[in-house]
Structure formats: structure tokens, C-alpha cells
Amino acid sequence: MTITVAVSNSALFSPAVPKPPAAPGGHITISRKKCLKKLETGGGGARINAWVDSMRASSPTHKSAATLSENEDQNSWILHHPSALSMFEQITNASKGKQIVIFLDYDGTLSPIVEDPDQAFMTNEMRDAVRDVAKYFPTAIVTGRCRDKVYSFVRLSELYYAGSHGMDIKGPAKGRQYKKGNHEAVLFQPATEFLPMIDEVYKALMEKTKSIPGAKVENNKFCVSVHFRCVDEKRWTALAELVKSVINDYPKLRLTQGRKVLEVRPSIKWDKGKALEFLLESLGYANSNDVLPIYIGDDRSDEDAFKVLRNRGQGFGVLVSKGPKETNASYSLQEPLEVMNFLQRLVEWKKSLLSRY
Numbered sequence: 010m011t012i013t014v015a016v017s018n019s020a021l022f023s024p025a026v027p028k029p030p031a032a033p034g035g036h037i038t039i040s041r042k043k044c045l046k047k048l049e050t051g052g053g054g055a056r057i058n059a060w061v062d063s064m065r066a067s068s069p070t071h072k073s074a075a076t077l078s079e080n081e082d083q084n085s086w087i088l089h090h091p092s093a094l095s096m097f098e099q100i101t102n103a104s105k106g107k108q109i110v111i112f113l114d115y116d117g118t119l120s121p122i123v124e125d126p127d128q129a130f131m132t133n134e135m136r137d138a139v140r141d142v143a144k145y146f147p148t149a150i151v152t153g154r155c156r157d158k159v160y161s162f163v164r165l166s167e168l169y170y171a172g173s174h175g176m177d178i179k180g181p182a183k184g185r186q187y188k189k190g191n192h193e194a195v196l197f198q199p200a201t202e203f204l205p206m207i208d209e210v211y212k213a214l215m216e217k218t219k220s221i222p223g224a225k226v227e228n229n230k231f232c233v234s235v236h237f238r239c240v241d242e243k244r245w246t247a248l249a250e251l252v253k254s255v256i257n258d259y260p261k262l263r264l265t266q267g268r269k270v271l272e273v274r275p276s277i278k279w280d281k282g283k284a285l286e287f288l289l290e291s292l293g294y295a296n297s298n299d300v301l302p303i304y305i306g307d308d309r310s311d312e313d314a315f316k317v318l319r320n321r322g323q324g325f326g327v328l329v330s331k332g333p334k335e336t337n338a339s340y341s342l343q344e345p346l347e348v349m350n351f352l353q354r355l356v357e358w359k360k361s362l363l364s365r366y
């Protein structure tokens with residue numbers, strides 16, 4: 010049996026773009042800090058400039074050779090957000106008597122960032138690592154992508170999938186569940202009433218962005234992504250203005266920013282953090298102390314989940330990043346390869362633990 014959970018949308022509306030979380034130690038570069046400040050406060054033109062500035066600041070073409078202070082930044086970053094690999098023992102020690110639950114973002118976490126979003130494949134080795142980890146720990150993919158699309162990349166039926174930034178959650182097929190509580194399959198879609206609107210906006214954006222070479226619009230079912238990665242930087246402002254002009258007609262939608270992408274989303278109080286809480290609850294771990302959630306992600310939208318873990322004082326957020334970024338994560342991993350190594354180590358550790366009994 011499948012339970013579809015209906016949630017009143019009035020309870021979910023959020024008034025504005027959420028504030029970026031505060032840096033635990035303030036360890037980010039000044040230019041990024043300025044951009045984030047503008048993102049927080051700007052309206053109209055200021056906000057468009059902030060999006061574009063922020064994309065530029067995080068673009069490798071704008072990074073000069075490392076200066077002394079950049080090296081200091083890097084050292085301080087590692088000090089405050091040590092590698093999850095080097096902290097492996099501390100992480101497993103913290104899991105004593107608790108069920109580890111794994112949450113994985115997709116792009117930039119399980120697959121490398123590539124120019125064409127349709128080609129963001131994960132390696133077979135990574136798939137094996139995720140399959141193995143899911144044998145021992147409940148595992149969920151939490152992504153901005155459309156759920157069907159991410160499933161076509163991951164192809165593992167034993168996982169939970171939360172697509173469209175958590176607005177489309179589905180549990181594993183029957184018989185592949187880990188739940189200690191009730192045993193119904195899960196399907197949760199809190200933004201279904203937005204489907205016609207999102208579809209309309211997708212079509213309008215497809216039409217309008219035709220004039221901008223390299224712009225790509227991706228339909229993520231409950232959200233739409235407008236990609237800047239292959240657009241000449243000189244045209245980023247024009248593209249951002251164009252996207253904003255379309256969205257202006259839809260006050261029930263909001264824009265957020267990811268890695269060279271603007272994302273159109275319903276203005277409901279639902280994000281990857283809420284999805285994490287929902288999944289823990291469906292697994293039977295609501296308000297429970299016997300769980301240790303580990304969330305691994307690379308993008309700004311993952312911060313909502315890191316923040317939830319920090320506020321609950323439970324589990325660990327792990328940011329995939331090579332350099333300093335403002336984050337609520339506790340630990341870091343540099344790239345998808347390290348994510349794979351971390352998952353493999355978890356499996357080896359669990360196997361050796363089980364072999365002792």
C-alpha cells in the first residue's frame with residue numbers, strides 16, 4: 010500500500026528567499042561574503058547583480074594564483090571543516106547505539122559537475138559504493154533534479170528518492186524497506202497544485218531564452234532550472250534579467266541560486282532540510298536519539314539540510330568542496346571521488362563490526 014501524504018499548502022508558503030546561513034567561523038572570502046550579503050538584501054536589479062556576481066566569484070576563471078591570505082583561508086577552512094575521511098573514527102564512534110542514515114545529493118556529490126546536465130553520469134564504481142552502503146544503512150538521494158531523471162542516473166531501486174528539492178519523495182519498492190515503524194511505502198508531493206504553473210513557466214522560459222546562446226532550461230517537474238554554464242559571461246546579466254521578468258508574473262514562485270544555475274521553485278516552506286526531517290520520520294526516527302543522519306552535498310540548497318542537522322544537534326553535514334565556502338556542514342570532502350571513498354569505508358567498517366558478532 011502507498012500512502013500519499015497531503016499537506017495544506019497555506020501552511021507551506023514562505024514569504025521570501027531564505028537567508029543564507031551564518032558562517033560558523035566566518036571563513037569565506039571577502040568577495041563571496043559581499044555577494045551573499047547582496048543576495049540577502051537586494052531587490053530587483055540589486056538581486057540580479059548579486060546572482061551574477063556570486064556566479065562570477067565562484068567561477069574558476071576568476072580565481073587568481075593563491076595568495077598568502079588565500080592559503081590562510083584554506084588552512085582555517087580545513088581546521089573548522091576537517092575532512093570526513095580524516096574524522097572517520099570520530100564519526101563512527103558517534104554512531105554507537107545509533108542507526109546511521111545516509112542522505113546524498115546528486116550533482117557535484119555523486120557525479121562530477123559537467124557542462125551538459127543530461128550527461129551528468131555517475132561512475133559504475135560510485136553506483137557500487139552507493140548500492141553497498143544501502144545494504145547496511147537506509148539511504149536517500151536528495152536532489153534538485155526531477156525524481157525520474159535522477160533515478161535514470163542512479164538506477165538503484167532500494168533507495169529513497171527526494172526529487173525537486175524534496176518536493177517529490179518516494180520510498181523504495183515494497184520489500185526493500187528499512188523502516189522500524191509502519192511499513193507502508195511512501196509517496197509525498199507537497200506542491201502538486203503548482204504543476205500547471207511550473208509547466209507554463211517552463212514553456213515561457215524555453216521560448217524567451219532562445220535568444221541567448223548556450224542558455225538551457227531544464228524541467229525538474231516541481232521546479233525549473235535555467236543553466237548559465239554554457240552562456241558567455243557577458244550575457245549572464247541579460248539572462249538573469251530575462252528569468253526575473255518571467256517570474257515577476259508569478260508571485261507564488263521564487264528564485265534560488267545554485268552552481269551556475271537559477272532555480273524556479275514554488276514559494277512553499279519546503280526544502281531539502283524538510284525532506285530530511287520527513288524521511289527520518291518515515292523511517293521511524295522522529296524525535297529519536299538513536300539515529301545518526303549523515304548528509305553529504307555540495308550546493309547552497311544542501312545548506313537547508315545541514316542547518317536542520319545543526320539545529321537538531323544530531324548527525325553530521327558534509328560539504329563537498331575543494332575550498333572555503335560559507336556552510337553549516339561540520340566536515341568536508343573535496344570531490345565525488347572522496348565521497349565514494351567515504352561510503353566504501355563506511356561499508357568496510359560495518360562489515361568488520363558485524364563479523365565480530
Ligand SMILES: O=P(O)(O)OC[C@H]1O[C@H](O[C@H]2O[C@H](CO)[C@@H](O)[C@H](O)[C@H]2O)[C@H](O)[C@@H](O)[C@@H]1O
Pocket residue numbers: 114115116117121122123124125126129151152153154227229234236238267268269270272308310
Ligand atoms: O541538488 P542537486 O542534485 O545538486 O541538483 C542541483 C542542480 O544540479 C544540476 O545542475 C548542476 O549540475 C550540472 C551537471 O553537472 C551542471 O551543468 C550545472 O551547472 C549545475 O548547476 C541540474 O542540472 C539542475 O537541474 C539541479 O537543480
